[in-house]
Amino acid sequence: MTKKYFFFDIDGTLTDRKTNKIVPSAQLALDKLQEAGHFVAIATGRAHYKSIHFMKEVGLHNMVCCGGGGLVINDKLVRNLPLDLEKAKALIKEADEHGIGVLLQLNDSIDVYAKNDLFRQQVGERKEPTRYYIDPKMDYDKLDIIYKLYLSVLPEQEKDLKLLNTIGHIRFEPEYLIFQYDAKHQGILDMMERLHGKIEDVVVFGDDTNDIVMFDPRWTSIAMGNACDALKEKASIVTDANVDNGIYNICEKKGWFNKI
Missing domain, CATH: 3.30.1240.10 (Hypothetical Protein, Haloacid Dehalogenase-like Hydrolase; Chain: A; domain 2)
Incomplete structure (x- = not known):
């Protein structure tokens, strides 16, 4: 298994919009992806101070935040770009x-x-x-x-x-x-440059129109089953709804839980 670089939106992707809590099967998927040796991160427009607690709660250590201007690697905020x-x-x-x-x-x-x-x-x-x-x-x-x-x-x-x-x-x-700052796509590219990873090994998950910018044909872009139609049209893969174990199901199907 090749090492993958996973980037997850929060609302409607990792979390159930009705409860604002992470979907249990999504949490299990995050745990198993990390155990397998993959790079796993959040990708959000939220400011660092708004998203850092969620990142820690779900056991992650990496994040693209602040609309792509902020980068967290191994629990450290290594960049936070201001406005022009x-x-x-x-x-x-x-x-x-x-x-x-x-x-x-x-x-x-x-x-x-x-x-x-x-x-x-x-x-x-x-x-x-x-x-x-x-x-x-x-x-x-x-x-x-x-x-x-x-x-x-x-x-x-x-x-x-x-x-x-x-x-x-x-x-x-x-x-x-x-x-x-509004460039989540560029934030992912900048993260990959710092990690010296291959663009084709990126996997992005999202559900709403604000995630469209992150969907790039050079990598795997996965829309949740509960995603908006515009995102599904741009996706490489459409999985099940997040509350129907969509993240876990596609990761298992693709063999991403196997150790690299």
Whole structure:
């Protein structure tokens, strides 16, 4: 058996969306893949601080996180790329000019920073644990690193921001946009370069549209049976639903549990 490099999405792939807990058969598969000698990792858009506890809970030691900007190898965060600083500052300035609330993530934590409380006044609290630091004296131009931006932009306001698409962003909530490093595919490539592994030995598992970027014809891309149609169309293999032992079943079928 050739050594494989497995990368697993979390929600809807490893975990049951109804319980947010790892599917028992998926946990068994992770254990057996590691015992067999394969490289096993999580691939997630979540920040490092949000995903590290899950990684440890399921017994893994490697991860592509922060939308591909963060790399964890053998439990150590070896890289965490911030946003393009000049593009971020330009976007902040444009948001200010339009009276749009801004929050900045400047480190790997639940802390966010701003020079005013306009964001919460416009859309309320972020939909996740957060510590707010409001400093009227903050000078955005003097910042030397920005990991994420949160802008209180409603869908109908997007057309007003000319710089909207200069930084990758996603809308998890209707009230605001999250601007973050967004290159999970590149994160996998960068991980493989550090590991000196072969691209053709990569195996990626996913279930939703945000996983499409990770599906590359050069490696094995597996869509869960519960995946969206767009992902299934791009997949090398479609396995059973995650709650129907999809991960375990395909790993067993492919002989990946055999020691390398």
